[in-house]
Amino acid sequence: MKxxxxxxxxxxxxxxxxxxxxxxxxxxxxxxxxxxAAGFKTSTKPAHAKVIVVGNISVxxxxxxxxxxxxxxxxQKQGWQPGILSRGYGGSHRTFPHQVxxxxxxxxxxxxxxxxxxxxxxxxxxxxxxxxxxAFLADQCGCDVIICDDGLQHYAxxxxxxxxxxxxxxxxxxxxxxxxxxxxxxxxxxxxDAILHNVSCFKEARLLGVVPPQYPMSLTHECVVNVADPSxxxxxxxxSGQFHSVHGxxxxxxxxxxxxxxxxxxxxxxxxxxxxxxxxxxAADIPPQTVIMTEKDAVKLVGIAHQDCWYVKASAGLPAxxxxxxxxxxxxxxxx
Numbered sequence: 001m002k003x004x005x006x007x008x009x010x011x012x013x014x015x016x017x018x019x020x021x022x023x024x025x026x027x028x029x030x031x032x033x034x035x036x037a038a039g040f041k042t043s044t045k046p047a048h049a050k051v052i053v054v055g056n057i058s059v060x061x062x063x064x065x066x067x068x069x070x071x072x073x074x075x076q077k078q079g080w081q082p083g084i085l086s087r088g089y090g091g092s093h094r095t096f097p098h099q100v101x102x103x104x105x106x107x108x109x110x111x112x113x114x115x116x117x118x119x120x121x122x123x124x125x126x127x128x129x130x131x132x133x134x135a136f137l138a139d140q141c142g143c144d145v146i147i148c149d150d151g152l153q154h155y156a157x158x159x160x161x162x163x164x165x166x167x168x169x170x171x172x173x174x175x176x177x178x179x180x181x182x183x184x185x186x187x188x189x190x191x192x193d194a195i196l197h198n199v200s201c202f203k204e205a206r207l208l209g210v211v212p213p214q215y216p217m218s219l220t221h222e223c224v225v226n227v228a229d230p231s232x233x234x235x236x237x238x239x240s241g242q243f244h245s246v247h248g249x250x251x252x253x254x255x256x257x258x259x260x261x262x263x264x265x266x267x268x269x270x271x272x273x274x275x276x277x278x279x280x281x282x283a284a285d286i287p288p289q290t291v292i293m294t295e296k297d298a299v300k301l302v303g304i305a306h307q308d309c310w311y312v313k314a315s316a317g318l319p320a321x322x323x324x325x326x327x328x329x330x331x332x333x334x335x336x
Contacts, residue, residue, distance in 0.1 A: 002276060005060065008172040008181040015179050022179035029153075029176075029184065036155040044131050045158040046138035050145045050330050052161045055152030057188050058181040061253025061277045062167040063198035065112050065296070066219060066316035068149045072120050074323060075145050080330075083143030085133045086113045087150060088126030090278040097127040097136040106299040111278060112149060114299045130157035145330065152192075153183050161329045162192040165217070167254055168199045170207075194325060196318070213325060218317040221265065225313050227298045227305040239292075239310065240266035247287040248272040251279030251297050258294055262312070267292065 007015055035041040045051045052071065054064050068084060075082045088098070091110035098109065106114040109126055117124040123141040127133030130151050137143040148154075152162060172181040189195065190211045199205040202216035224239040226232035234242065248269045250258045255274030263269055271287065281297070283304045291309045293301070298311035 004178065005181070008175075009169050011173050015173070015175070018179040022176050025178070026176050033155065041156070043155055043158040045160075046135055046146070049134070049138040049143055050161075051134060051148065051157065051159040052145065052163065052326075053148045053151050053154075053157070053159045054163045054165060055148075055150050056164050056166060057152065057184045057186070058169075058171050059177065059183060060169075060181065062165050062169070063196075063217065063219065063316065064149060064165045065116065066314060067163070067165055067196060067217065067318070068147050069116055069119050070316040070318060071326070072116075072122055072147055074326075075147075075330075076120075076122065078327070080145045081143050082145040082147055083123040083125065083137035083141050084113075084116050084120070085130060085137060085146050085148045085151070086110065086116070086124065086126050087128050087130075088113055090280070091126065093126065096129065097125050097133045099136070099141070100124040100126065106302075107280070111296050111299050115296055116149070118299070119295075130154045152188075161194075161326070163194045163196060164189060164192050165196045165198055166205070167197075167257060168205065169254065170205075193329065194322065196322070213321070215319050215322045219261070219314045220317050221261070222313045222315060224292065224310045225295075225298075226307075227293075227301055227309040227311055228307050234310075236265045236267070236312070240268070243290045244268045245270050246290045246292050249275065249285070249287070249291060249293045249297060251275035251277060251281070251300075252294055253277045258312075262292065 036043055054068050056062060072082045072084055088110040091108050093108050100109045100113050100117040113124050113126050123137055123143060125133045125137050130148060134146045134157055137146050171186055174180060176182045192212050194212055195214045196217040197205040198217045206214055221236045224234045224236055246267055246269055248259050248262055259269060259272045281300050286305060293311050295311050295313055
């Protein structure tokens with residue numbers, strides 16, 4: 001994690017030197033919102049497709065990708081034809097829109113799009129212009145629901161439902177960038193349709209005085225998979241019993257949460273190394289002993305990981321009440 005990101009969540013005094021830049025950021029983002037609200041800039045979406053945006057008001061990862069995968073798989077079971085839209089952050093591809101294929105590496109399309117395409121088998125399109133990517137999913141892929149991974153602040157894409165995912169860091173020191181981690185003020189939470197809390201204790205995390213419904217979210221650890229040979233799979237309990245000296249690595253928004261979850265499941269972590277979100281690994285970054293990582297890390301280590309590298313395959317667990325709201329929204333709500 002970068003030093004400034006650590007400072008956002010530890011309330012460092014020197015951040016106040018960034019106050020003028022925060023004011024400038026607030027002014028620019030406020031003008032941009034006004035232009036869309038007043039109609040000077042237009043928001044569009046495919047006429048025959050619903051759009052769900054899964055995002056947050058702060059920067060950094062907090063569990064959005066597992067939520068997108070879970071929603072996509074749920075909607076497919078309900079008879080919808082979902083597709084996934086992503087910016088493709090961290091990828092080198094520069095021609096858009098681009099549909100992720102099996103031959104694309106994570107370095108080309110980004111780690112999260114690569115992961116989501118592999119997990120779901122559904123159309124995944126990367127495009128920094130979200131409205132254009134959404135149109136491609138609807139017109140070229142026949143999708144009737146488009147799930148946008150991140151993009152809460154991309155107002156050029158109209159949406160039918162907004163979902164915010166938060167972890168225990170919430171909104172840090174409460175300031176806008178670069179003085180704090182917020183892309184928009186805390187007031188924005190009152191305008192979304194649902195808030196998911198990716199925390200161990202929902203009762204403590206639940207926000208008071210917030211308008212939209214709030215739901216607990218859990219990450220279910222399905223199994224541990226060998227990076228070099230995916231046919232080798234163990235339960236987390238079997239992995240914990242078999243390996244007694246394990247180095248944990250994670251290039252995600254909140255590495256500490258991943259390491260704590262492993263320890264809670266009995267994994268003997270002798271060392272841990274946290275990298276920046278979307279970190280691009282090299283062979284030199286891989287410890288020589290038994291290594292355990294997230295699936296998001298693993299997609300970038302295919303071909304360079306040694307035989308004793310493993311990743312945790314995890315899925316989001318969402319309550320039935322959330323799915324009922326999702327179903328009702330897709331049937332009735334049309335958001336501008």
